[in-house]
Amino acid sequence: xxxxxxxxxxxxxxxxxxxxxxxxxxxxxxxxxxxxxxxxxxxxxxxxxxxxxxxxxxxxxxxxxxxxxxxxxxxxxxxxxxxxxxxxxxxxxxxxxxxxxxxxxxxxxxxxxxxxxxxxxxxxxxxx
Numbered sequence: 001x002x003x004x005x006x007x008x009x010x011x012x013x014x015x016x017x018x019x020x021x022x023x024x025x026x027x028x029x030x031x032x033x034x035x036x037x038x039x040x041x042x043x044x045x046x047x048x049x050x051x052x053x054x055x056x057x058x059x060x061x062x063x064x065x066x067x068x069x070x071x072x073x074x075x076x077x078x079x080x081x082x083x084x085x086x087x088x089x090x091x092x093x094x095x096x097x098x099x100x101x102x103x104x105x106x107x108x109x110x111x112x113x114x115x116x117x118x119x120x121x122x123x124x125x126x127x128x
Contacts, residue, residue: 007072015111019097023053024124025116027062027093032121035059041115052121054113058098063089064097064114076100076107079111082114093120 017040025033035055042048062084070083077100085097097116100107 014075016040019053019125021125022128023055025053025055026122026124027096027120030062032062032084032116033060033114036126039109041110050118051125052115053082053117054110054115057112057114060114069096071098073100075104077103084092084120093117096120 007017009091019038019040022034022036023038024031025035027061033055037056037059040045040051041054064082065085067081067083069090071079071081073079079100081095082099083091086092093107095117099112099114100110101112103111
């Protein structure tokens with residue numbers, strides 16, 4: 001459990017765990033990523049949030065394109081967003097994923113890993 005505090009005094013507790021199994025990420029029937037080194041984070045304070053899996057960029061099979069969108073998290077830093085592209089290069093899902101290329105020191109574990117929006121993707125895991 002990591003406790004982080006932003007400049008306004010807001011405190012978050014984040015549970016972070018390296019998953020010990022293979023994870024396959026899907027958008028509908030499209031395999032987007034396969035990894036054995038996913039990092040799972042769950043924000044538990046101030047409000048419980050859904051788990052977010054962060055995957056190594058090299059384990060992403062489908063094409064992601066940076067779209068210029070950014071958002072700032074006082075706890076983790078600045079996120080940069082990506083669109084998921086189809087095989088023909090068209091955008092399938094806008095703002096499908098994000099990354100923190102230069103996170104705050106306490107969130108360094110997620111540097112350059114890719115997280116995907118749970119509204120659009122499903123995960124299948126295989127125990128090792």
